[in-house]
Amino acid sequence: MSQPVNVAVLVGSLRKDSLNRKMAHALAALAPAGMTLSIVEIGELTLYNQDLDGAPPASWTAFREQVAKADALLFVTPEYNRSVPGVLKNALDVGSRPYGKSVFSGKPGAVVSVSPGAIGGFGANHHLRQVLTFLNVPAMAQPEAYIGGVGDLFDDKGAIAKEATKTFLTSFMTAFGAWVAANRKG
Amino acid sequence: MSQPVNVAVLVGSLRKDSLNRKMAHALAALAPAGMTLSIVEIGELTLYNQDLDGAPPASWTAFREQVAKADALLFVTPEYNRSVPGVLKNALDVGSRPYGKSVFSGKPGAVVSVSPGAIGGFGANHHLRQVLTFLNVPAMAQPEAYIGGVGDLFDDKGAIAKEATKTFLTSFMTAFGAWVAANRKG
Amino acid sequence: MSQPVNVAVLVGSLRKDSLNRKMAHALAALAPAGMTLSIVEIGELTLYNQDLDGAPPASWTAFREQVAKADALLFVTPEYNRSVPGVLKNALDVGSRPYGKSVFSGKPGAVVSVSPGAIGGFGANHHLRQVLTFLNVPAMAQPEAYIGGVGDLFDDKGAIAKEATKTFLTSFMTAFGAWVAANRKG
Amino acid sequence: MSQPVNVAVLVGSLRKDSLNRKMAHALAALAPAGMTLSIVEIGELTLYNQDLDGAPPASWTAFREQVAKADALLFVTPEYNRSVPGVLKNALDVGSRPYGKSVFSGKPGAVVSVSPGAIGGFGANHHLRQVLTFLNVPAMAQPEAYIGGVGDLFDDKGAIAKEATKTFLTSFMTAFGAWVAANRKG
Numbered sequence: 001m002s003q004p005v006n007v008a009v010l011v012g013s014l015r016k017d018s019l020n021r022k023m024a025h026a027l028a029a030l031a032p033a034g035m036t037l038s039i040v041e042i043g044e045l046t047l048y049n050q051d052l053d054g055a056p057p058a059s060w061t062a063f064r065e066q067v068a069k070a071d072a073l074l075f076v077t078p079e080y081n082r083s084v085p086g087v088l089k090n091a092l093d094v095g096s097r098p099y100g101k102s103v104f105s106g107k108p109g110a111v112v113s114v115s116p117g118a119i120g121g122f123g124a125n126h127h128l129r130q131v132l133t134f135l136n137v138p139a140m141a142q143p144e145a146y147i148g149g150v151g152d153l154f155d156d157k158g159a160i161a162k163e164a165t166k167t168f169l170t171s172f173m174t175a176f177g178a179w180v181a182a183n184r185k186g
Numbered sequence: 187m188s189q190p191v192n193v194a195v196l197v198g199s200l201r202k203d204s205l206n207r208k209m210a211h212a213l214a215a216l217a218p219a220g221m222t223l224s225i226v227e228i229g230e231l232t233l234y235n236q237d238l239d240g241a242p243p244a245s246w247t248a249f250r251e252q253v254a255k256a257d258a259l260l261f262v263t264p265e266y267n268r269s270v271p272g273v274l275k276n277a278l279d280v281g282s283r284p285y286g287k288s289v290f291s292g293k294p295g296a297v298v299s300v301s302p303g304a305i306g307g308f309g310a311n312h313h314l315r316q317v318l319t320f321l322n323v324p325a326m327a328q329p330e331a332y333i334g335g336v337g338d339l340f341d342d343k344g345a346i347a348k349e350a351t352k353t354f355l356t357s358f359m360t361a362f363g364a365w366v367a368a369n370r371k372g
Numbered sequence: 373m374s375q376p377v378n379v380a381v382l383v384g385s386l387r388k389d390s391l392n393r394k395m396a397h398a399l400a401a402l403a404p405a406g407m408t409l410s411i412v413e414i415g416e417l418t419l420y421n422q423d424l425d426g427a428p429p430a431s432w433t434a435f436r437e438q439v440a441k442a443d444a445l446l447f448v449t450p451e452y453n454r455s456v457p458g459v460l461k462n463a464l465d466v467g468s469r470p471y472g473k474s475v476f477s478g479k480p481g482a483v484v485s486v487s488p489g490a491i492g493g494f495g496a497n498h499h500l501r502q503v504l505t506f507l508n509v510p511a512m513a514q515p516e517a518y519i520g521g522v523g524d525l526f527d528d529k530g531a532i533a534k535e536a537t538k539t540f541l542t543s544f545m546t547a548f549g550a551w552v553a554a555n556r557k558g
Numbered sequence: 559m560s561q562p563v564n565v566a567v568l569v570g571s572l573r574k575d576s577l578n579r580k581m582a583h584a585l586a587a588l589a590p591a592g593m594t595l596s597i598v599e600i601g602e603l604t605l606y607n608q609d610l611d612g613a614p615p616a617s618w619t620a621f622r623e624q625v626a627k628a629d630a631l632l633f634v635t636p637e638y639n640r641s642v643p644g645v646l647k648n649a650l651d652v653g654s655r656p657y658g659k660s661v662f663s664g665k666p667g668a669v670v671s672v673s674p675g676a677i678g679g680f681g682a683n684h685h686l687r688q689v690l691t692f693l694n695v696p697a698m699a700q701p702e703a704y705i706g707g708v709g710d711l712f713d714d715k716g717a718i719a720k721e722a723t724k725t726f727l728t729s730f731m732t733a734f735g736a737w738v739a740a741n742r743k744g
Contacts, residue, residue, distance in 0.1 A: 014235035047229060047273045048266070049200035080234070082320040082498075083270065083313055086279045087233045090272025105700075118520055122494040126454075127269055127313050129691060130684050134268040136700040141691045142663075148490055182740050268684075291514075304706055308680040312502050312640075319501060322514040327505045328477075334676055368554050386607035415605060419645045420638070421572035452606070454692040455642065455685055458651045459605045462644025495692075499641055499685050506640040506681075 005035045005180050008070035008107075012077025012088035012124070014043045019150050020114050022158050024076045027112070029159065030170045032177040037074065040066045042091035053098045060094050064103045067095050072180045073109035073137055079124035084131070092131055102135060108183035109137040110176045112145040120146030140179040143172050191221045191366050194256035194293075198263025198274035198310070200229045205336050206300050208344050210262045213298065215345065216356045218363040223260065226252045228277035239284045246280050250289045253281050258366045259295035259323055265310035270317070278317055288321060294369035295323040296362045298331040306332030326365040329358050377407045377552050380442035384449030384460035384496070386415045391522050392486050394530050396448045399484070401531065402542045404549040409446065412438045414463035425470045432466050436475045439467050444552045445481035445509055451496035456503070464503055474507060480555035481509040482548045484517040492518030512551040515544050563593045563738050566628035566665075570635025570646035570682070572601045577708050578672050580716050582634045585670065587717065588728045590735040595632065598624045600649035611656045618652050622661045625653050630738045631667035631695055637682035642689070650689055660693060666741035667695040668734045670703040678704030698737040701730050 009028075013020045021039070028037035046057040067073075077088055084092075096102040111128055113121025125146060132139045145168075147153070153162060160166040195214075199206045207225070214223035232243040253259075263274055270278075282288040297314055299307025311332060318325045331354075333339070339348060346352040381400075385392045393411070400409035418429040439445075449460055456464075468474045483500055485493025497518060504511045517540075519525070525534060532538040567586075571578045579597070586595035604615040625631075635646055642650075654660040669686055671679025683704060690697045703726075705711070711720060718724040 014233065015237050043233060043235070045233075047200065047231075047233075047276065048271070049229070049273075051201050080275075080279045081282050081317045083275065083317050085234070086272050086274075086276025087235075088272075089266075089269065089275045090233065093266045093272045096267050118490040118492065119494055119518060120491060122491055123316060123498070126495070126688050126691070127316070129687070130309060130313070131267045131269050133684070133687060133697075133699045133702060138696065138699050139691075141696050142694040144691060146491060304676045305678060305680055305704060306676065308677055309684070312505070312681070315501070315505060316498050319498070319511075319513045319516060324510065324513050325505075327510050328508040330505060332677060386605065387609050415607070417605075419572065419601060419603075419605075419648065420643070421601070421645075423573050452647075452651045453654050453689045455647065455689050457606070458644050458646075458648025459607075460644075461638075461641065461647045462605065465638045465644045468639050495688060499688070502681060502685070503639045503641050 002034055002181060005071045005177070006069065007035060007037045007072045007074050008067050009037050009039045009074045009076060010042060010088060010091055011039055012075070012085045014087055020076045020078055022154050023112065023114050023147065023150070025158055026154065026160050027074070027076065027169060027173060030173045032174050035177055042087060045091055045094050048090055048093040048097065050097070063091065064095055067103040070107060071184055073104065073107050074112070074176070075109065075128055076112045076114060077121065077124050077128065078114055079121040082123035083127045084124050092135065096135060105136040106185045107137055108180045110140040110179065112147060114147045114150050116149065116151045118148045120148035122146055138183045140176055143168070143175060145172055188220055188367055191257045191363070192255065193221060193223045193258045193260050194253050195223050195225045195260045195262060196228060196274060196277055197225055198261070198271045200273055206262045206264055208340050209298060209300050209333065209336070211344055212340065212346050213260070213262065213355060213359060216359045218360050221363055228273060231277055231280050234276055234279040234283065236283070249277065250281055254289040256293060257370055259290065259293050260298070260362070261295065261314055262298045262300060263307065263310050263314065264300055265307040268309035269313045270310050278321065282321060291322040292371045293323055294366045296326040296365065298333060300333045300336050302335065302337045304334045306334035308332055324369045326362055329354070329361060331358055374406055374553060377443045377549070378441065379407060379409045379444045379446050380439050381409050381411045381446045381448060382414060382460060382463055383411055384447070384457045386459055392448045392450055394526050395484065395486050395519065395522070397530055398526065398532050399446070399448065399541060399545060402538070402545045404546050407549055414459060417463055417466050420462055420465040420469065422469070435463065436467055439475040442479060443556055445476065445479050446484070446548070447481065447500055448484045448486060449493065449496050449500065450486055451493035454495035455499045456496050464507065468507060477508040478557045479509055480512070480552045482512040482551065484519060486519045486522050488521065488523045490520045492520035494518055510555045512548055515540070515547060517544050560592055560739055563629045563735070564627065565593060565595045565630045565632050566625050567595050567597045567632045567634060568600060568646060568649055569597055570633070570643045572645055578634045578636055580712050581670065581672050581705065581708070583716055584712065584718050585632070585634065585727060585731060588724070588731045590732050593735055600645060603649055603652050606648055606651040606655065608655070621649065622653055625661040628665060629742055631662065631665050632670070632734070633667065633686055634670045634672060635679065635682050635686065636672055637679040640681035641685045642682050650693065654693060663694040664743045665695055666738045668698040668737065670705060672705045672708050674707065674709045676706045678706035680704055696741045698734055701726070701733060703730055
């Protein structure tokens with residue numbers, strides 16, 4: 001039997017009715033046995049400023065502690081202006097510091113980009129992957145997940161209403177389970 | 187005689203003794219005749235959240251107004267984790283919204299990436315350029331400015347201490363002047 | 373009256389029935405008055421090898437001469453494996469050399485990425501833009517052109533069959549005309 | 559005892575005295591026990607053209623067969639014009655086709671970018687990583703290898719002359735061995 005896996009989920013949009021947050025919940029329901037997804041909130045994080053490293057804001061410390069406990073990382077994000085939303089990049093910057101104490105290092109990860117339009121957040125997806133390389137987060141290559149046309153994707157209860165997308169995301173989560181098993185630390 | 191040019195400068199680091207801020211001041215001193223550089227502060231901007239578009243925080247409104255008045259944009263930024271710092275990306279997200287009301291659109295721009303290491307902020311520089319494409323900010327192609335080894339670049343008064351770098355940055359600012367003249371609106 | 377503009381068009385696919393080639397011809401028909409588009413062939417270019425710079429293959433010399441005569445550059449390309457096709461990148465490498473003798477430098481350009489899928493060649497489009505920065509080819513920011521779903525875009529005569537796409541591409545070419553007028557050399 | 563690992567090495571420069579080729583040989587000498595590196599030549603590959611898929615050139619078939627036999631992939635490449643050399647991208651395009659028959663899929667990989675300048679091939683390194691995502695080649699995140707200032711890196715016998723670089727590259731190859739062990743197929 002495989003080990004349980006705790007996944008920290010970072011959602012790149014702060015909107016109350018965020019489609020990315022809905023997606024995160026939907027993915028939690030599709031996760032393979034033994035994998036638990038928990039959203040780590042990033043909306044209250046003070047903007048990263050190295051001058052604060054000596055006496056970090058409570059928001060930073062709480063965020064870092066939650067991520068540190070996780071076995072793996074899942075990013076569910078929109079694209080803002082062809083790249084990663086500032087709010088998500090700020091969370092990555094906060095968690096990566098102080099120098100040498102990144103809470104991300106060595107945790108396997110995966111990326112789901114979500115968009116109402118056709119392009120499916122390609123720009124955010126790959127900019128995020130470049131960051132993950134540096135953060136020593138091995139990011140699952142395939143399947144890639146560019147989820148476009150998300151406006152009518154969910155039913156009233158927040159489940160995936162399109163069968164093809166549900167099948168795809170189930171296989172995505174299964175592959176993520178195998179990816180984490182192969183690349184987790186310790 | 188050419189028109190005066192007001193340049194809004196966005197600095198990607200919040201540190202009090204930020205080398206990027208020093209660089210912004212040094213560039214102001216090297217600007218061609220008629221060009222004035224003014225730093226627009228980004229450290230107090232609330233994280234972008236679409237739910238706030240209806241009643242925007244005062245920090246957003248002030249930022250947007252300052253940028254809107256400028257004729258051109260200059261970005262002076264470090265690289266955080268192989269990409270644009272979250273604090274700078276958040277400012278870009280705030281200024282780009284509400285949809286259809288971006289304060290950046292049509293203003294010519296240029297990018298200077300600054301780093302203590304050898305790579306000179308390449309990752310931040312080009313991720314930022316991808317964003318500027320979407321924001322309709324024509325970004326000067328050449329000269330590119332990847333300023334590495336910045337730790338000992340400035341003298342006690344904040345001026346550029348290395349003659350070769352000073353010469354390069356002077357030509358950079360001259361080229362920027364020509365770029366703005368060719369591409370400014372109105 | 374504006375100056376005539378000769379545009380060298382590089383097409384990123386070698387297929388005889390290439391949809392990108394069809395797109396290049398369709399764009400020629402939508403160009404503003406005074407702008408002429410000519411495809412410069414890249415399919416016979418020897419792979420770039422610096423050892424050949426002293427006695428360049430005839431294919432290289434012919435390509436360089438054709439590009440050198442142009443006032444502006446238009447790239448019409450598919451995405452291969454999330455990036456620029458090797459055949460197009462090879463042409464860019466050939467034209468950029470020998471060192472200091474690039475035939476591209478200073479010519480304004482624009483990018484159209486074309487794809488049968490939904491994403492519209494985003495990866496090729498932006499990787500190409502990063503290259504153009506280095507080549508000193510000021511690339512038009514807006515409108516961006518990611519043309520997806522291209523399988524049924526053309527009619528029997530090769531014209532654009534979808535009215536909305538035709539309108540968009542006409543405005544794209546008009547904007548390109550203004551871009552070239554602002555940024556052409558000499 | 560771990561399984562033997564055969565690594566196909568793709569070198570991004572065709573120059574006879576290519577520093578990248580030297581680097582490939584130097585890396586072979588630093589590989590962990592059980593790992594064998596073999597350069598697969600890419601300089602004679604016909605430019606990719608989908609029309610040839612039905613009757614592929616002999617150069618394509620030979621290349622595909624050699625890559626198919628390998629357990630893992632190592633890319634040693636310069637940066638040409640801020641991206642992957644056309645010659646290397648062409649090899650990736652050839653090996654990825656016909657559709658559904660990519661010879662790369664599922665083989666773990668690593669990237670070493672090599673440059674005489676300071677930036678160390680950053681642009682080539684990360685554009686290549688974006689391609690590898692699509693090709694289902696899990697690319698090692700850390701350590702990243704941007705090897706700049708390569709002009710005086712090798713001694714007369716082609717070994718690494720700088721001790722710090724040799725130490726780094728040895729740890730790189732050790733990490734690559736562990737990466738392959740975790741992610742190889744079958």
